[in-house]
Amino acid sequence: MTLRNYADHYGVEVDPKIRSEDVTIAFAFDAGYLPLFQVAAYSLAQSKNFLDSEVVIYTDDPVVADDPMVKITADRISMLEGERRERLYGLAENSIHREDRAQWNKGTFLKWMMFEEQNNPTAVFLDVDMIFLRSFDEKLLQAATADFNAAPQFMYRLLKDEAGEHLPLSRKWEVMNAALAADYSGRLATNVNSGLMVIREPMLSRAFFDEITAFASQSRRTNEQSHFTAYFKKHPERLKMISYAFNHQDEYIGALRDWEAMKELMEKISVIHYAGKPKPWHRRLSDVPRPTSSLWHWHATASGADVRPLMGVPAVS
Template identity: 30%
Template sequence: MTLRHLAQQSRRDASLRMPTGLRHHMTANALVFVLDGSFLVGLKVLAHSMIQHRTLLDLPVIVLSNDSTLADDPFVKEFADRFVHVTPSAVSRFDGISHELVRESLRLDWIPKYTFLKWLIFDDWGVDQLIWIDADVLCTGNVDHLTELRHHELYAAEVFQPTMHTTQEGEVLPAEQCDENILRHANGDAPLGASLNSGVMVINKPLLDRQFQAELIRAAKEEPFENEQQVVRAVLERRGARGWLSPFDNFHHSYVMRLSDAARDLVLPRIRLLHFIGPKGKPWQRRPQVHATKELWWAAHDDAIRSSDLYDDPST
């Protein structure tokens, strides 16, 4: 299945029919997602927003989850070419990873943090490239260019740092300085050794191999880490195999809200993937009264619901 197939099952838009002769070329790369049931509504809205922007429409889709019931969800059935149930045996590979630095609210009894399961995507899926997008991301622009990133083994964007809006002592910076810092980050090149956000990744061979997955797990067992992306960064730095995505391909939504109205008007039209980072404040957890970025998410959500009952969300 593909986003194009999903679109045909909902709106049945003739303009989204597969061009003649294209399908046999669509085996070099794929979209991949790892989630549990609590993020299914996020994945539905992400998929619909990608359809809205006519992007990555013909990539096959792989979905991994420790929740086997997702395989029976009508949306997942139409969307995923492959559904992989993450079994206790697969999870056991993560035994021995410390949760010492993982925030207590995010720790789990069976794994230090759910996002460590993201490393299961580092495997041989029969493609040359995987594109990973977290399910708490909204597509707000075309990202077809991601498929052209082939020079490095992995591409990801830099983390938005708190020092863009607060001092080391925790004092809020003046609005003009905050604007300047965020705009400089958005428009600049990432410095060497910068941090990495794994919410959007382009992964090329040879990282599509279980040996790299084992290397990540081994590194995580050697010393404690706060989250999985710190391990990925550390291992990639040893390999020298990393490329950078533009911040507009993984833009932290709360930093949009920290901008002045004038600066926000400059930034929002350029964002292609808007990331609702953090354990709290996911858009689907409650409908905001006034919140520009979450209103964008809810607009996509409501449009999806109108387009097809595949997107129905009983929790809202």
């Protein structure tokens, strides 16, 4: 299938150049995220990334496997079942502090299904709550030289002073530019955000699935990705923290609190990750406060995704 097939079917004009054939692109989600997947897939194709890479979709939801767009895009659809299902559901219920979010945790642990033998030596996992601003696939793969590569989970306190007040814009730029240069220290040096991961072959195995799930079962942590952070504190040689440009969270773009500065930052990054709140798909376009939200709505409209149910508006059949 591939993203090129998606582009051809949905009328997205794409570059004829073949890119990254020896890479698997992985997504993991349930039916509630199908509209977001359509927006992400459109954005990925429109920005000419991974056009001819194998696409694998991991899910525990048969509705996803039967979706026509998924069938057009995916080379392989993998359903969570059997012993792997029991193990990941167990982690969702028992290895996260907030038991009340067990159902949400099940969705986040779906991405751990990618730790299996793949058809390619490299796999790139992407969350579906993302849009892609420009071609970045070759730069990403060149930067990702370790077994496990990811950008950090950023922290809002880095943009504030000791009293909790926002730093001057010039100081915020110093912090942002260091993150874009992958110049990390302290907690950011191993603080993994699992929304974008580049995984190399030693970890694309059932052996690593067994290793990481056994490790996570030994403790309770804040969320799924915090188990990666803990693991790599013990195995730092297997981790590389890459530029924040490859997984820049929307809320930290908004933290610049200056429209022109936000636009300037968006010229320097490749991926916007809509982690945190508010979500642009929970707001009408007329209510969005910053350019990143408007940009997501533009991609949603261009992709033809029906995002009305996400905004609490019933879909019209």
